[in-house]
Amino acid sequence: MKTRTNRxxxxxxxxxxxxxxxxxxxxxxxxxxxxxxxxxxAPNAELDEETGMKTVVWHKTEDRNxxxxxxxxxxxxxxxxxxxxxxxxxxxxxxxxxxELTEEGKYTVLHCYFQMPADVLKNFWLASDxxxxxxxxxxxxxxxxxxxPDCWGKYFAVKASKGSxxxxxxxxxxxxxxxxxxxxxxxxxxxxxxxxxxxxxxKEGNPxxxxxxxxxxxxxxxxxxxxxxxxxxxxxxxxDAHLIKPxxxxxxxxxRTSEATYLAYAKEQNWMREYFGVHSxxxxxxxxxxxxxxxxxxxxxxxxxxxxxxxxxxxxxxxYVFEPLPLNVETISFMEPDGEPFKAWGANWDGQAAMGLDxxxxxxxxxxxxxxxxxxxx
Numbered sequence: 001m002k003t004r005t006n007r008x009x010x011x012x013x014x015x016x017x018x019x020x021x022x023x024x025x026x027x028x029x030x031x032x033x034x035x036x037x038x039x040x041x042a043p044n045a046e047l048d049e050e051t052g053m054k055t056v057v058w059h060k061t062e063d064r065n066x067x068x069x070x071x072x073x074x075x076x077x078x079x080x081x082x083x084x085x086x087x088x089x090x091x092x093x094x095x096x097x098x099x100e101l102t103e104e105g106k107y108t109v110l111h112c113y114f115q116m117p118a119d120v121l122k123n124f125w126l127a128s129d130x131x132x133x134x135x136x137x138x139x140x141x142x143x144x145x146x147x148x149p150d151c152w153g154k155y156f157a158v159k160a161s162k163g164s165x166x167x168x169x170x171x172x173x174x175x176x177x178x179x180x181x182x183x184x185x186x187x188x189x190x191x192x193x194x195x196x197x198x199x200x201x202x203k204e205g206n207p208x209x210x211x212x213x214x215x216x217x218x219x220x221x222x223x224x225x226x227x228x229x230x231x232x233x234x235x236x237x238x239x240d241a242h243l244i245k246p247x248x249x250x251x252x253x254x255x256r257t258s259e260a261t262y263l264a265y266a267k268e269q270n271w272m273r274e275y276f277g278v279h280s281x282x283x284x285x286x287x288x289x290x291x292x293x294x295x296x297x298x299x300x301x302x303x304x305x306x307x308x309x310x311x312x313x314x315x316x317x318x319x320y321v322f323e324p325l326p327l328n329v330e331t332i333s334f335m336e337p338d339g340e341p342f343k344a345w346g347a348n349w350d351g352q353a354a355m356g357l358d359x360x361x362x363x364x365x366x367x368x369x370x371x372x373x374x375x376x377x378x
Contacts, residue, residue, distance in 0.1 A: 028102040028103065028104045028109070029102060029103040029104075030100055030101070030102055030200065031101045031102060031103055031108070031175070031199045031200055032100070032101040032197045032198065032199050032200060033098070033099065033100040033101070033287070034098040034099045034100070034190075034356070037096050037097070037098045037113075038096065038097060038098065039094050039095070039096055040094070040095060040096075040097060041093060041094065042056055042058070042093060042094055042095040042117045043056050043057055043058065043059060043093075044056070044093055045117060045118035048120060048122075051120055051159075053118075053119045053120045053159070054118045054119050054120065054162070055118055055119070055120040055121070055122055056095075056117045056118045056120070056121050056122070057122045057123045058121060058122065058123045058124045058125075058189075059123075060123065061125040061188045061189060067154055067155060070122065070155075070156075070157050071151060071154050071155065071156040071157065072156065072157050072158070072159075073149035073150075073151055073156045073157065073158045074149070075148075075149060076148075076149050076158050076160065076166050076167070076168065077148060077166070077167040077169065078160065078164050078165060078166055078167060079111075079113055079165040079166070079167045094117070095114070095115050095116070095117040096114075096115040096165075097112070097113060097114045097115065097189070097190060098113045099111060099112050099113060099190050100113075101184075101197065101199075103174065103175070105174075106174050107145070107171045107172065107173070107174055108133070108142070108171075108172040108173065108174050108175045109169055109170070109171055109172070110169070110170040110172070110184065110187065111167055111168070111169055112126065112167075112168040112169070112170065112187065112189070112190050113165055113166070113167055113168075114165070114166045114168060114189075115163060115164070115165050115166075116158075116160045116161065116162050116163060116164050116165075116166060117162065118162050119159060119160070119161060119162050120157065120158070120159050121157060121158050121160075122155075122157040123155050123157070124155065124156055124157070124158065124189070125154075125155055125156075125188065125189060126147050126149075126151050126156075126168050126170065126187070126189070127144055127147045127151075127152065127153075127170045127186060127187060128152060128153035128186060129143075129153060129186075130185060130186030131143070131144035131170060131185065131186030131187060132144055132172075132184075132185050132186060133172050133175070133182050133183070133184055133185075134182060134183045134185070135175070135176075135179050135181075135182055136181040136182060136183060136196065137179070137180070137181060138179075142172045142173045142175060143172070143173075144170050144171065144172055144186070145171045145172060145173065146170075146171050147168070147169065147170050147171070148168065148169040148171075149168070170187065175199070177201065179199060180198065180199050180201055181196065181197070181198050181199065182196075182197050182199065183195060183196050183197070184197060198358055198361075200330060206327075207327040207328065208327070209256050209257050209258055209327070210255040210256050210257065210363065210366070211255075212255050212257055212262060213255070213366075213369075213370070214371075215242050215262075215264075215298050215299075215317070215319050215371075216240070216241070216242040216243070216371045217242075217298065217299035218238035218239065218240055218241045218242070218299045218300060218308070219238060219239055219240040220236070220237075220238055221237045221238060221239050221309060222236060222237035222307070223236065224236035224301075224304075227304060229304075229305060229340060229342040229343075230342050230343040232275070232305070232307075235275065235304070235305045235306055235307055236301060236304070236306050236307070237273075237306065237307035237308075237309060238299070238300065238306060238307065238308055238309065239308070239309040239310060240310075241308055241310060241314070241316035241317070242264075242298075242316055242317045242319065242369075242371055243310075243314060243315065243316050243371060243372050243373065243374055244266065244315050244316060244317055244368065244369050244370070244371070244372050245315065245368070245370075245372045246268075246315050247266045247315060247368050248266070249266055249267060249268045249315075250265070250266060250354070251265075251266040251365065251368060252264065252265055252266070252334070252354070252357070252362055252365065253362055253363070253365035253366045253368060253369045254332075254359060254362035254363055254365075254366075255363070255366065256324070256325055256327065256359075256363070257324065258324060259324060260295060260321050260322065260323065260324055261284065261292060261321070261322040261323065261324055261325045262298075262319060262320070262321055262322075263284070263319070263320045263322065263334070263362075264317040264318070264319050264320075264369040265317065265318045265319075265320065266315060266316075266317060266368075266369075267315065267316055267317070267318055268313075268314075268315055269308065269310050269311065269312060269313065269314040269315070269316065270312055271312055272309065272310065272311060272312055273307055273308075273309050274307070274308055275305050275306065275307050275308075276305070276306060276308055276318070277303075277304065277305045277306065277339055278294075278297050278300070278302050278303075278318065278320070278336070279302070279303065279336050279337050279338075279339050279351070280294060280302045280303045281294075281336070281337045282294045282320065282334075282335065282336040282337070283322075283335055284322050284325070284332045284333070284334060284335075285332065285333045285335060286325065286326075286329045286331065286332055287329070287330060287331045287332075292322045292323040292324075292325060292332075293322065293323050294320060294321070294322055295321045295322060295323060296321045297318060297319065297320060297321070298318075298319035298320075298321060299319075300318070303339075305342065310374075311374065311376075314374065317369050325359070329359055330358070330359055330360075331356050331357060331358055331359060332357050332359060332362075333353065333354065333355045333356060333357065334352075334353065334354045334357065335351070335352075335353045336351050336352050336353070337351045338350055338351040339351075
């Protein structure tokens with residue numbers, strides 16, 4: 001947590017409630033996924049005169065479509081074997097969605113999972129001629145071929161039991177094995193209007209543990225008094241943090257060892273004396289939903305506000321120590337809950353979330369966190 005700034009990451013959607021879907025065909029190869037199930041706002045269900053059933057009329061997505069008749073989707077697959085937690089009965093005004101990109105035979109298939117907010121859903125939109133994949137390295141387009149159900153370029157309606165998870169599918173040409181980073185366009189209800197996605201590809205060699213560097217431990221300059229969250233004079237103070245060269249605040253790096261997982265988080269110091277805090281409930285969550293608890297914060301307290309003294313313009317690292325990650329984990333999500341409110345100027349202990357982080361990419365950031373002794377010219 002860095003106070004005086006709003007640091008929580010909202011991923012276009014409202015709340016993470018579960019992880020990792022496994023509802024595609026058994027022989028499908030997962031290339032990417034949303035890494036979670038998200039709650040999104042849905043119109044309230046009302047009794048429909050046409051069907052006599054509780055119905056949600058979805059908000060209009062594509063204004064260019066002028067159709068007047070309702071297209072009923074007769075056959076919509078449902079996802080039966082999910083491995084994530086879903087609310088059995090969605091609350092009025094909310095529903096759940098997620099997605100997976102898979103390789104199935106000669107096709108690349110985008111599975112767009114959607115939990116029915118009522119027994120009837122009307123005015124829904126899936127895909128159209130706008131829908132396509134672009135290889136970010138080559139610029140080659142892979143345009144969508146068809147959808148399941150057959151609702152191409154049209155609003156449609158569907159009947160299914162409230163709470164069931166529908167498996168809308170969009171088929172593309174098979175992506176080459178060399179393709180590792182893509183953007184997906186034209187799937188608006190899943191926030192895909194140019195969404196950048198890194199694909200999972202088999203890596204050569206066996207994964208290994210990292211050599212842990214020596215982190216510069218902050219130096220205590222003022223002992224903690226009788227701590228009270230609302231009295232800044234009782235907070236402990238430190239200086240001489242693990243300084244790094246300037247990077248974008250929030251940049252992370254990761255080291256895996258057999259005993260623990262170390263995650264360095266870049267902070268920018270905007271004042272010569274600034275307060276921070278880290279919640280003990282901070283966790284890492286892998287692509288299978290396994291959680292890795294926070295064990296310590298190198299050289300600093302947890303669940304307490306503390307002062308960091310330095311120079312405005314310093315960049316330093318908070319080093320989180322979590323339970324060890326298995327070597328086969330490929331992606332993690334970093335989640336820190338809100339802290340307890342406190343009284344101070346600019347008081348703010350908002351939580352933060354960074355979802356679907358590639359472990360290898362984080363490990364490649366290790367050099368960004370080498371200790372960089374401050375140099376001053378006057």
